[in-house]
Structures are given as structure tokens and as C-alpha cells.
Amino acid sequence: MVFQTKFPVKTMFAKFFFAYLLMLTLAIAVISIWLFHIFSNSSIRQINELSDRTLMQGQKSTEYLMNQAMQVSAQLSFDYPIIQQMNTAESDPIVENNSLKKLNDIIFINESIYSIGIYNGNNTSFLTSDYPNIDNEAIEMLNNSDPKTKIRLLPRKLKLSSGKNQEENVYSIFYYNRDKSTNAILNALIVNVKEEAIRNGINPDDRVDQGNILIVDATGKVISDPSGGEFLKDYSELGFIKKSLTESGSNSFVDTSLSGEKVLVTHSYSNQLGWHFLHVVPYQAAVVSISRLRNTVIWISLILFTFSGIASLFVSGKLSSPLRGLVETLEVMKEKSKNNLKVDYLKDILGGVKAPQVSSELEFALRVDLFKGTSILILKIDEHFDATVLEVEEVADEVHNQMRLSLLNRVFDLLQPHFSYESLVINKDVVLLINHDEAFNSHKHLVNLINRLQEQFRQTMGTSVTVAWGSYVNDAANYHASFQEALEAADYRMVYGLGSMLTYETVFANVKHEFEYPQQHLKALLEAIKLGKEELVWGALDDIFNALKDCQYELIKLSVNHLLLTVFITTELSIQDVKDDLLTNFNNAVSKLRKLETLEQMKLWFAQYILHDMQRIKEKRKHLNSDLLDRIRGFVEGCYANTELSVEMVANRFDYNPMYFGRLFKELFNQSFSEYITELRLSKSKIYLAQDHIAIKEVGTKVGFNNSSYFVTLFKKHTGMSPSEYRNKLKI
Template sequence: MLKKKFTLLKTDSQVYLRLFLSLIICIIIAVMISSSVLYIKFRDIASNQVYNFNLSSLAQTNKQVSMMTEIAKTVSYQIFSDVYLSKLLYYSSPDIYDIRPAMDQLGNYRISLPFIDSVYIYNAASETFFVSTNNQNVRITGNLSGSHNKSSFIDKDIINIIDNIDNYKPFTPISRNFSYSISDSNSYSFYTFLCYDPLSLNTANNGIVVVNISEKWIRDVMTADSKNSFSDTFIVDSSGKLVSNSNTEKMGTYISNLEYSEELYSNPKTSGYIIDEVSGIKSFIIYTEPDAFGWRYIKVTPYDLVFKDIDNLKKNLIIVCIIVFAFSLLLALMVSKILSKPIDRKLSDLYILESENRTKNKLLKQEFLSNLLLRRTSQNLQIIQNLIKEYEINLNPEYYIIMFLIRIDNFEEFTHKYSIDDINLYKFGIGNIVTELCSPYFSCEVVDMGEDRVIMLFNSESDEINISEEELKLLFDSINDSMQKFMNSTVSITFSPVGSIENAGLLYNQVLEASYHRLFYGPRCIINSRDIMLYKDREYTYPMSKEKQLTESIMGFNSDSAKKIYLEIINETTEYPFTVINFVISHLALAITNTINIVCKNNSLQYQPGFNVSMLNLTNIESLEDINTKFFSLFDELKLLLEEKRNTKHDNLIQTINNIITSSYASMDLCLNGIADKLAMNPSYLGRVYRQKTLKALPDYITEVRINKAKELLQNTQYSIAEISEKIGFANSSYFYKTFKKYNGVTPNDFRKNLNIHH
């Protein structure tokens, strides 16, 4: 009863909330749409106004540049045609009386126009430049003649142009940068105009007039109407190279790598504007159509400066929206309260009835499908059809069915981390993901089969799967990718052949048995149960000879060989039924257990394996690697235990040998063979074990003990050298002398003298 009341209260709240939210959303949408339309309209108007104004300004700049170009053409042609200057152009050796008036005339041409920076006349016959310039800080010439030999002329760029003059048209501006001298740190930008006779280019009478116009003059024209220092106006050619300086880049820089260049050059013949980021700042970029030289005039203005007023309007609109929203909130609160009461009574009853019916129907449907797969219900087609219709199951019983058995990878870890309710919810998520991804191909039903298993039932109109094997693999991969992304886990999928609905139980047993082969394929595997069922016809013969080799390797403490033989036996079962795999593992487990018991008994070992090999349940093991790891660790643990026992035995042997040497060093018969006889052991084996454990040869250790004893006697007694030699087991004194000196670097007599001197 309490639950029912709680449900009704919950329904009341939901009806009221829905009405309230509906009214609020309608008001918000209306205000947002109207304000957004106004804002967008104002912004478009402002954009067009700014665009038209700046485009007109850029067009005016274009006219002034064109006028300057025409004037430069006229001046260069006048210089080229002036008879006073013809001697500078063509004479191979004009005298000083010809040069002076000609240079004055050249200066007059230069100073007649303020934007002309310098004028060169190049005499090809004498390879001489005659120069007039208005740059007073750094002059090109250091003498009054104004003439320079081609080889020493500082303007190397113009020399390169003249050497390749075929690539340059007369009266066409060439943009370039130039420093007047090496000591001048400034770089000046020019537009260079060439005037020459194309017919005499390759003759000795070829003369060229070079007029350099300062880029600063054009720059001043372009920025004259700029109202702020943040805007940038510049010119680019058809290749994307700057032919004027900008605020950030020098003339000659290519802008093709800038953010907006791609869109700019996608409209190569029209003017327009772009809104894009420039140097990390959102900007309004206006560009003209190309002029006669292919130049385009571009103006970049920060977006915030252009749309400052529009942004203020936007803020005002937001304030108005907030006020309207607050008012509408109160209005909606009152209206929804009034409307919700009569509606909610009916809805609450319908909600309870619908919820109870849905829950009951879902449980009945799951129970029926589960019993159908487990063959606990009638397999009669007519009965199945009636129940499918009654429970509204999304399957057509007249069609064939396909079955996907989905098993959760690392399920044991799941059971430790999550409760049963969480795992059921997780399986529900699996069903949703698979249904969503398979919906283009099949209609689907999900059945929870307990533990780590979920069955997906699909309809197929034909007795073959209606998608290709490659598409099926892509579908399974996408299922696992979605599982990894949204649920942070993976699944293994086994799919059945096409079958009829009344044979669903047989298909389920088939895919369940085939799914056990995940043991070989590992997590996220895809298994075709039809392929696995072909293994049933194969006869298996258990390799008794290899089992014998395995037990011999274990008894011989050779774990590497045991692992290798074990793997050979296991890998031979990959293409046999699961019953064969289960039999082989059980048989091996029993044989290995018996072998371990024998080894432990023979070597007096107390060993208890970390797991019970005879109680392995393969149906719950997901990877063969898990079983292999258990067996391999068993082999390694047994080997380590035996090695420890063997090492303890050797340590005791070394201690016994050392005790014999310490007590019998005075005996001249003390040697390797004598000790081996005393211990009833092979001399070679005894010497090898001693060297392995102590890193010393046994005879060397005997000599070392004797020499140390000799040093004690030399220090503490008055025995003669011959007596000491005899007492420590040396047969003659001379051999004792040699051996003592070899170990100590001095003879026994010197050793004793040194001790006396020290005392």
C-alpha cells in the first residue's frame, strides 16, 4: 500500500513537472529563436556594411597604386628616351663631361616624384650602373660620379634580375627587399620597374633603366584611413607571396600556410570576406579581386573591433531573455499547477497498470524463451507460435532463427567486483548494444541464460545468414568496440547456423558446447559453432608415449622439458570436441599428481600443490593460458624445492670436507683422492662440486690452510723452517720455500725477520 501511494505521488510530481517544463521550454524556444534571428540579422547587416566600406577603401588604394604604376612607367620611359641620358645607356666609355649633366638630369627625374626612391641606368657595354638615390643616410656610392661597376655594385638583387631579364616584363612592378650597405641594418622594400628595348637585349647596345619606388609610400596610402592600430592592410600576388609589408611579415613572405589562405584562393577571381583566426585572434578578413598584375588587396581587422556594437546588442538581448524567462517561470508555475491536478489522476492509474503489466509480461517472456532454449517447454510449433504472439516476442516463428551466445570475458573478476543486480544490469546493457548494432540486419530478442551467458535470437527469412562472413566479423568487432567504449569490458561471441524455432534447444546446446572452445581462442574471440561441430567426427588417440616422457621429465627435475611436452599434448586437442579436451586435461592432471607424489616420496619432500589439479572445471576457465600457468607453476615449484634440497646436501658436504682438511692438514697423505676415499665418493665429482660451491680447487684450499698454519708457527714458535715444513704436511723444505713465497711474496726466513723487526 505504501509503495502504491509512493508511486502515485511520484506520478503527480511527474505530470506537474512535465506541464511546467513544457511551458518553460516553449517560452524559451520562442525567445531564443526571435533573439537569435535579430542577432544574426544585425550581424549580417554589420558585416556587409564593414565589407562594403573597406572594399571601397581598398579599391581606392588600388587606384592610387595603379596611378603610381602608370607614372613610374612614364618616368622610366622618359629616362630611357632622354638624349642626355643615352650616353649613360649606350656609350662604353662616356667621359666626365657627359656623365655630370646626365647624372644631374637623372636626379631631376628622381626628385620630380616623391615616391621614387632611386633610379639606376645600366650600361651593358661597360657593365656599369649609374645611380641616383634620395637615401641620404646610406648612399650607394662613395664618390660623386654615381657610377658602379657591375661586379662591385652592392644591389646584387638587381644584378640577378638583369642577368635573367628574359623572365621579367618591362613596366611591370617587381617587389623586393634591399639593404643599401652591409653596415646598414635596415632592409628597405621597393617596387622595381624595368625599361629596356626587348629587341636589343642580347646585343652590346642593350641599356636598361631601373626605377625603384618605395614600398613605404604605398604602405602609407593603404593605412591612411585605418582608425586603429590593430588593423593590417597588405597586398599579395597570385602565388600567395606578400608584395607589400604587413604589420607582422616582410615583403616576399608566403602566406599560403596561414589559416585563411585556402579559402582565399578558393575564390581566385572575386572579392569577398572571411571570418577566421589570424595569429590566434578571430578576425574579419576582406579581400579584393585581382588587379591587372594579379595583386589582391587584403585588410585584416580583429573581429571584436568590427562587431563591438553587435556584441553589446547581444548582451542586452541576453538580459532581456533572462527577464522574460524569470517572468515566464512564475507564469508557467501557476498555470502548470492548475492544469496538472485533473490530468494526473488518470495518468497515475494508467502508469501503475502499465508498469505492472510490463514487468509481468517481461518476466513471462524471459521465462518462456529460457525454457525454450533449455528444452523445458513444448517443442510443438503451433504452441510456440501462440506463446510468441501472446508475449509479444519480436520474432516471427515462421522464419528461421540464428543464435548468438555472448559470454562475458573475465567473468570471475566480475563476480568479485559486482553484485548480482549489477551483473544483471550489465547484461541488459549488452542486450541494448547488440540490438542497436544488429537492427539493420535482424529483428532480435535477448535472453539472459544465467552466469556469464546472454543469448541473442535473430530471425532470418532464408536458411542462410543474409550477410557475408566479412560483414559478420565487422559486426562482431563493432559490438566489442562498443562494449569496450561504454562498458569497459569485452565479450566472446559464438554464433549458430540457421535453424528452425522448434529446434532452438538443439541450437543452444550446440553454441554452448562450441563456446567452450574459447579456452583456445581467448577473450574477444568469434566462434562459428558449425566449424566446431565438425570436430565431433574425429577420433582421438591419447598419446601415452608423450605422457610417459612428461612424467620422466618431472621425475628428472627438468621443468622446461615437462612444459614443452605438456604443450604438445594440449595443442594436439585444439581441433577435437570439448569432451576430448576435458578428458586430456583430467588424464594429465591425474598422471602429474601421481608423479609428484612419487617424486616427493623418493626425495623425502613435503609438497602441497597450490591448486587441486584433479578438480579443474574447464567450462569456467576462459583461457588455456590460465590452465597452462597453473601446471607450469607446479613444475617450477617442484623443481625449485628439489634444487633447494640438493643445495642443502652440497653445503653439508663442503663443511665435512673443510673439517677433514682442518683436522688432517699435517698429514702428507691429505689430498683429493684421500678425502674422496674417506667419503666413499668419486674424486672427479667431489672436486667438481667443491669448485662449483666455493670457486676454489680442493688441492688449492689444502695448500692455503697449510700456508696459513705455517705463518702462525713462524710467528709464535722458534721451530726451524724444516721442522715447520714437516709439521704442516710438506714432504721437503724446498717445495715448502717455493710455495710459501708464491702465496706471500717472501721466503719463510724473510717473513720471520720482518716480524722480528716490526716487534
């Protein structure tokens, strides 16, 4: 029997069908292999990125705790009872109790702090928040240290004199002064941070596949480990520790030197702390998810291949159009993915995670040559500030994105015809890498273009752009340093104002490294507040903020916060309104102050804040004085006839010092106490003189004059007539 096929092989339709099926089969196979390759690379990259983020979060958490403890130290160094405790020649129980209360209050609200100690070299006393812990070892260490060094942060085992544990793992921060002739420690402030606070902050997750963060110092000693049991042990002989200590920047590698177990190690270094951070992940736990996902991808590819082959039998040539759309979509996705990878590559270079590679430049088709002279610019879109109401207008994210897109378009229009450059967005700011042959100070054309960019953006968008430059890069290894310089220069927008052009060299050439807080100007400001002198408030604020312009950014922020706290305490204690929630008021003030971006804005805000509170103080005093005046008048009205009535008697009645009360009485009544009493008694005498049955001698006695002759003389002096003449006049 002969069977005839429904689709003869020799027909045009059959040829097209089988060719199409073959093409579809090959396409699916290629796409499956390509997707698997991309997915595998992406999965490995995601593990590295996760480690980088985890490591960065741990590093930032540690730096934050250290900064918080250092800020506590700095704040304590300005506290008057603490200064007394550190410098008094003899022990004073009152000063000691006040200082101890201050220390315990600080520890109560800062769970990361283990203890705080104050050493006074004048009387060799040591006051701590924890009495059993007298940290004499720290003073010996300071006395034996090199006088030229400044010990800021030190991991150590704190010896205890009582308790179950004989020692405690801490990180110590020292503020101290030496005798220049003997190098002996005059006084010291020691803040001990709990080691477990650092450990809990950087290793919050117990999942094995998330790994743990290990911190070591420059010699390989353990500063923090997941268990806390290896503190200050020497790990310098471990292979991955050696590798991390000898290599600069951030890197990732596989190692087996930790108990023979294969681990993934990601390394970074904190310039602020001088410590190496290592994220250690068990290799098998890290890649098990990749293996499962790989198998899933293979099965999905096989299912798609089978499904596509069956579907092609039913729809045959009708798939040509959808297939073309699929290819175009995949191309778009590939291009977008490639662009994202390029941005990530540039971010890694600027962040110091990677060094520029020639192969990567070819892969990503960079428009800028990273091996030629390059400038790094940060463009920050400034928030709008309304000086009439002293408020910052917060721009919504959508509007900010549109403004940033407009800025990128203008960058393209101005720079593209003249320079090779790359642009990317980091933390809402536009970052530019621009190739040119000369450093910033000598390349006038580039500077003029950036100036034009700032002016055009201001005219069209109604807000300014601050531009910060890092040092000119002529070595591929210096991108991270230049980017960090640009970030630091951008912070000084606070000093130079919005719309500034800031270079690292210019900014830090003007920064004074020795800073003395303007205590005298602060004292003048507080005195102006107490006196209610608005013009003196403006002058004192000018002096304070002018003094802050030349100091370091972190000190500016600390000083402004200290100013707010001092002003808040001064004004609130003067107002003392129990209806107010002081904590809420203070948090609101802090929130408003943090929105301001320049010292000039902050000065205007402080002026408005202080003048508003001064008005509240005046109204409060006016209300209190009015009430006091009524009470004094009522008391005097009731005892004016008492011949013993005196300013001392009334002052004692209202618990005032007689001399001060005399001045206060004149301020309230616009006349002295004796003048007021004399007028009151003479006024009352006129009422008695209108009554004929009362003798004139008795009238003087009834109103408080114990001498009738004096009463007659005084009455005639004030009225121009004697009491008898006054009585006769009333009868007419």
C-alpha cells in the first residue's frame, strides 16, 4: 500500500516549513545557550555584588558607631561639669556627682557604649560610669605612648576588677591633653564601645549562605569576628588574610586556608578606621542556589524547544512576524543589559572596587579613554530655597528625575562636540568623566562650558547646579581617589553656597585644620537672647558663622548641632511652658535644620528661630509681670496703713531680694516704692478728710503716718494746701 504525504517535500510550502522549523530549532538552541551563559555570569556577579553590598553595609555600620562614639566624646568635652571634673585641682563631690550623672545618662541612651572614664591628672582621680572598672591601664598606655601620636581609636581588652568576666572586649576613643614639658597626661576622656555592638551591627543574619564579616587591623589581628571569641588573635598567617593585607582596593577570591574549608572572600578597606573588612561566605552554601537555578534553566529551555517545535506544526509560516519581534526585543534587552553593565563597571572604578581594564573598555564601547587624562565632575541639582519663609522646597522624585534628564541633555549639547565623556547617575547626582589634555586650572575652555551649563540650567529650570571637581587623573589607579575628592569638595557647598564651582585643591587650601569653637561669640549670642536685643543677635550670629566658614565640614556640622542644642536649651528654659513637648520641638528643629544646605541659609534660619523664641519670652515675661503687678498692688492696698510698711517687708512677702525688688518695683509701676506708697496714703487721706468727725491728726495715723506734723507738711507739698484747707474747700 502506498501512502501519500499531506505536505509533499518538493512543494514550496513544504520547503519553507522545514526550513522554518530548522531555523526555529537553531534559534531556540542558541538562545537557550546564550541565556544560560548570561544567567551563570549574572548569578556569579550577583553573589559578588551581594558580598560587596553586605561588606559596605557592615563597614558603614562600624564607621557610624565609631562616629557616634566620637561625637559623644566631642560633646562631653564641651560639657561644663565634665570640664570641671577633668581639670579641678582637688576632688569635688558635687562636680563628681554631676559628671557621673552625665556619664550615666549618655550610656543609658547609647546602648553601644560600655563605659566612659574621666581622668584628672591634677589629683590623679579616675571617675568612670562603672565604679569597679578603674581603667588605670589606659592612663599608663597613654603616658607610655609617643607624644607625637594622637590615639583616637583602639581595640583592646578592658580588664575588670569584679564580675564573672575578668575582661571586656572594647574599642576605646581617647581625648586627652599632655604637659608639653614632661609629656605626662594632664587629663583624659575615655569612651569604651562594646565589641558586641560592632559585631551585631555587621553580622545581623544567621543564615549560613549569607556569610560573616571579619575585621582585622593592618597587622592581621582580629578586631571583630562572628563569635567574638577570636578578638585580638593573630590571623596574619592565614592565606586570605595575607592576600587582603597586601592587595590594595577591594577584591574577591576563593580561599581554603580557614580550617581547610573552601570560602568566598570579599575584601575592602576603611580609610577612616584603618581596618580591613572581609566578607567570608562558605563556597558550597553560596553556589548551591546557582546549581539549582542552572538546572531549572536547562529544563525550561528543553520545554520551550519542544513546545516551539509542536507549535510550528500548527501555525507554520505565521510565526515569521512574531519571531522577528522576539529577536528585536531580545536585542533591546541585550543593549540595555550591556549599558547597565557599563554603568556598574564605571561605578566599580570610581568606588575603588576595580581598576580600569583595556578589555572592558572594548567590551562596553566606552566613549571615554580611562587611560588618558580625565577630570571627574559631580553635578548636584540644588534644592530651591525661599528666603522669605526660610524653608527649603523639597522637589518630588519625579520632578527631580525630569530635571536630571534635562541636565544630561544639556551636558550632551555642550560637551559632545568638544570632548569625549561618559555620564552616569550616582545617588541622584550626575557624575561626568571627561577626557582632556590639561588639568582644571589651565583648561579654560572646559571651565567656560561648565559655567555656561550652570547658567543655562538656572535660567530654564529655575534652580542652580553645584559642580565639584576632583584632582586631574593621569593615572588609571587614581580614579577612586579623585572621585572621593569630588565628593568631599561637594560637601563644601555648605560654605560656598548653591551654584558654586568647587575644586578639591581650592576648597581644602582654605580649610583650617586647627579649629577653636567660637565660645565668646556663643556667649554673646546667649547674652543677647537674655537681654532681648535683636540687633545683638544678628551680630553674634554673623560672628559665629563667619568663624565656621574656614573649618572642616564635619566640624561645621558638629558645631551647628551644638549651637542648636545650646540655643534650644536657653530659650526653652526661659519659656518653661509645660504644655510644650520639648523632645518633639527639638526634633522638629533638627529636621528643619538638616534640610538647609548652606551656612547662609542656616544663619537666616537660626535668626528667625531665635527671634521667634525671644518674642515668646517677652510675651511670657509680660504676662508674668502683669500678674505680679496685680498681686503686689493688692498686698500694698491691704497694708498701706501699717506704719512699719517698707520695701523689705513686701520683698520678703514675695521672696525677692530687697535690692532687686526695688528695681523690679520701679520697672513695674514706673515709680519708686516710697513714691508709690506716699501717693497711695495721700490719696486715702483725702477720703478721710471728707469726713468731718475724724480729726486731722487721726487722718495721718489712719493712712500710716506716725507723725501728724510730717503728714501735714507732706500733704501741703503734694496738693498745695494744708489738710484743713483741703477740708474747708470740700465744704464750699
